[in-house]
Amino acid sequence: MKLGLEGNEAVDEKTDRKLDLESSEDEVRSSRTRSLNKKAMNASNRFTDSLKKRQKRKVHYQIPSFPIEDVRDAKQEKYVCELREQLLDKNLLPARHDDYHTLFLKARDFDIGRTILMWEEMLNWRKEFEADTILEVAK
Structure with missing residues (x-):
């Protein structure tokens, strides 16, 4: 045991x-x-x-x-005024885009015809993709 x-x-x-x-x-x-x-x-x-x-x-x-000084060349100023007038004549310049700095002249080497085409494409793109109303839709 x-x-x-x-x-x-x-x-x-x-x-x-x-x-x-x-x-x-x-x-x-x-x-x-x-x-x-x-x-x-x-x-x-x-x-x-x-x-x-x-x-x-x-x-x-x-x-x-x-303050930041905005230095503008007289020659460039002439092109900007001419482009602005042509855009207004063709009804392609909405008030919200009427700004000296948004114009595409420099991108197109100050060629008014090419700049207007680029501007029209930009407006069409903004309309197609509703870029101007995107903030309103988000709210």
Whole structure:
């Protein structure tokens, strides 16, 4: 009978060791998980804090304003006036696009005919893709 009891005790010891190993593995896993969670939270907090600091910097930073001189060449000015007149005659100059800087003269080497073609293509494209109403549709 002693052998049977000793055998049972040996089995019990093995079972206890297995349980201890399993519980220690579980503890190790849970401590690793807690550690990873803690690291993730710290990283998230540091990132959030850095964004807050950047936002604060932007609020206090001011850019000094100064006027920009618009230097125009007399020869270029002549071409712009001529193009503008021709676009108005052909009813191709909507008020929203009547701006010196949006005219395509430089892109077409100050060739009025080619510039008018480019301008017409731009207006057709804007109409086809409803570029002028895109902000109204988004609302």
